[in-house]
Amino acid sequence: xLYAIKNRRTGRLITGSMPNxxxxxxxxxxxxxxxxxxxxxxxxxxxISKKTYIPIEVKVAEIKDYTP
Numbered sequence: 384x385l386y387a388i389k390n391r392r393t394g395r396l397i398t399g400s401m402p403n404x405x406x407x408x409x410x411x412x413x414x415x416x417x418x419x420x421x422x423x424x425x426x427x428x429x430x431i432s433k434k435t436y437i438p439i440e441v442k443v444a445e446i447k448d449y450t451p
Contacts, residue, residue, distance in 0.1 A: 384418070384419035384440055385416045385417065385418060385419070385440075385441045385443060386416070386417050386418075386419060386422055386438040386439060386440055386441060387414040387415065387416055387417075387438070387439050387441050388406075388414075388415060388417070388426075388431055388436045388437070388438055388439075389436060389437050389438075389439050390406075390408065390435065390436055391434075391435060391436065391437050392435070393408075395408040395410075396408065396414035396415075397414065397415050397431070397436065398412035398413065398414055398415055399412070399415055400415070400429040400430070400431065404429075404430030406429075406431065406436070414441075416441060417438070422438060426438075
């Protein structure tokens with residue numbers, strides 16, 4: 384399973400995090416995806432509060448073939 388992290392209040396998805404614990408939510412960037420095996424550990428390392436953010440399950444689907 385893959386999870387994205389969503390802000391409970393605004394509904395915006397986290398796209399990254401800074402070493403100081405600041406969360407980045409850039410609408411131009413894809414969301415940060417975290418494997419379920421390391422979810423709790425990553426939340427601690429990235430200083431993501433479960434009071435402010437909620438992990439949401441993400442379903443990955445192929446939309447079309449990519450040809451450069």
